Structures are given as structure tokens and as C-alpha cells.
Amino acid sequence: MKRLLFFILFAFVLNACHQPIKDSNEVDFIRSNESTVQTMPEDMPNDFGFSIQFGMGKKNEINTFEGTVTKDLITDGITTAAVTFTDEEMNEIYEKMKELNIIETKKIIPEPIDGTNCIQEPHEEDEWKITINGETISHTVSGAYCEPTNDAKQLIELRNYVFSIIRSKEEYIELPESKGRYQ
Numbered sequence: 001m002k003r004l005l006f007f008i009l010f011a012f013v014l015n016a017c018h019q020p021i022k023d024s025n026e027v028d029f030i031r032s033n034e035s036t037v038q039t040m041p042e043d044m045p046n047d048f049g050f051s052i053q054f055g056m057g058k059k060n061e062i063n064t065f066e067g068t069v070t071k072d073l074i075t076d077g078i079t080t081a082a083v084t085f086t087d088e089e090m091n092e093i094y095e096k097m098k099e100l101n102i103i104e105t106k107k108i109i110p111e112p113i114d115g116t117n118c119i120q121e122p123h124e125e126d127e128w129k130i131t132i133n134g135e136t137i138s139h140t141v142s143g144a145y146c147e148p149t150n151d152a153k154q155l156i157e158l159r160n161y162v163f164s165i166i167r168s169k170e171e172y173i174e175l176p177e178s179k180g181r182y183q
Contacts, residue, residue: 040103040132044094050130052159056182058125062166064090065131069166075180083171093165096158102130103137106151118146122182126159 051063059072069083123143130137141152
């Protein structure tokens with residue numbers, strides 16, 4: 001009986017020796033080595049497209065997949081128009097996304113200061129969906145934080161750039177004006 005107990009104990013110890021014990025730093029190191037830095041293709045792929053929903057309730061949308069723009073009219077609902085970008089405009093937008101390496105994971109939520117984050121209400125939100133070489137990348141930026149991260153600021157600037165192109169298009173200019181405001 002002692003031999004059986006000794007054998008079981010020996011087998012248990014031997015098995016434990018084959019299971020490496022990792023501290024949390026070692027696990028983090030392994031995870032960081034598993035992730036690879038991705039970069040965007042040099043030239044805009046044929047399937048490049050994006051949609052961005054933004055504003056209060058994300059009611060505004062620019063959608064290159066459908067060739068549409070949706071405008072929030074606030075008290076009068078929403079309206080949608082067919083609006084497309086030229087090839088040159090799409091290339092310019094792609095270049096800006098490439099500068100930001102849009103496919104990279106972004107830090108959107110700021111580090112708390114004194115254990116808290118300043119939150120503001122109401123706030124806008126942006127939701128990006130970008131397709132590049134058959135893969136869809138998503139980013140969501142909340143305007144709730146008083147001090148947005150650099151990544152959040154860059155995505156908001158990108159949205160403003162894209163929206164400035166849309167605002168100059170005749171199809172958008174012909175849409176009705178928004179009435180009312182959010183409080």
C-alpha cells in the first residue's frame with residue numbers, strides 16, 4: 001500500500017514538473033510576442049470601403065458600401081441621399097487611414113486620473129467599420145470622456161475630414177437643414 005501511495009505521489013510530482021508555472025509578467029510577455037504589428041497595403045485594395053455612424057445616437061452615417069449619406073434632422077427624423085466619393089477622394093481617405101494605421105488596435109478609453117474619468121453628457125459617438133483585403137476593422141469612439149486619447153482624437157479628425165468632403169457635395173447640400181438641437 002505504501003508503494004502504491006508513493007508511486008501516485010511520484011507520478012503527481014513528475015507531472016507537475018512538466019507543467020511550467022508562469023507568473024503574470026511571463027504571460028504578458030508571451031502575449032506581446034504573439035501579436036504582430038499589422039500595416040496596411042501600400043496601394044488601396046479594390047475592396048476598400050468604410051461606413052461611419054456618428055453624432056448623437058449615431059444617426060448620421062457615411063456609407064461607401066451602399067453609396068449613401070444619412071443626415072440627422074433632429075426633430076424631423078433622418079434623411080438619406082445617394083452620395084459617392086470619387087476614386088481620388090477614396091485614395092486620399094485611404095492615405096489618411098494608412099497614416100493612422102487604422103487596422104491597428106487603438107487606445108480609445110483614457111487612463112483614469114485619480115481613479116476616475118471625467119464623463120460628459122450628452123455626448124456623440126463614432127462607430128467605424130472599414131474593409132481592407134476582405135477583413136473588417138471596427139473602432140468605436142465615445143465623446144463621453146472629457147480628455148480623449150490621442151487615438152480617439154485622430155479618429156475624430158479623420159471623421160471630420162471625411163465629413164468635410166461630404167458636406168461639399170451637391171447631393172448633401174440639397175438635404176434639408178436640421179431643426180432643433182440635442183441637450
